[in-house]
Amino acid sequence: NAGVTQTPKFQVLKTGQSMTLQCAQDMNHEYMSWYRQDPGMGLRLIHYSVGAGITDQGEVPNGYNVSRSTTEDFPLRLLSAAPSQTSVYFCASLLGETQYFGPGTRLLVL
């Protein structure tokens, strides 16, 4: 049981490039979320999903897309990276009310 996994751990992008942050969980949790963490701002919800085929926007969705084709995977896509998207990204899955966070992806956009 690996829990919540994220890849890559670290990524450098140039402005305008696209990429996908991967997130997977093997706990069969229906609920999954993406957060970004910036200094002094805590964690902010980007997108979330309540099950395969269902996604919705969180607090800061602009510039990000998600899909949920399977229960296990919840990728986050940056279509055209901007320096403002430099952050640490955490994926999480939910059982009951408890969030289980992945190890995070540190993204630097130049």
Place this chain on the structure above:
Amino acid sequence: GENVEQHPSTLSVQEGDSAVIKCTYSDSASNYFPWYKQELGKRPQLIIDIRSNVGEKKDQRIAVTLNKTAKHFSLHITETQPEDSAVYFCAASVTGGGNKLTFGTGTQLKVEL
């Protein structure tokens, strides 16, 4: 939407002393309040949570109190140890919307020897 404010942003205590971190929330519908600990470079981890039908909850050296009328809740750490040094986040959500947590901005706790 929900807004969670957290104070202080930094807190330094001597080993063995107590530490208190306070949060306020704005949405009276919020009824689930978890606290997370995040060590440097690591993921946030749940340390304790409380639901609105309970006023206080304790787990060894950690306790959380909730005042629904005033819309504030607090984390209390007693007999602090160096390994308690970390960033602590409070959060709030509505039951059933648990994956829509609203987080506070965090408190950097430093326990000095």
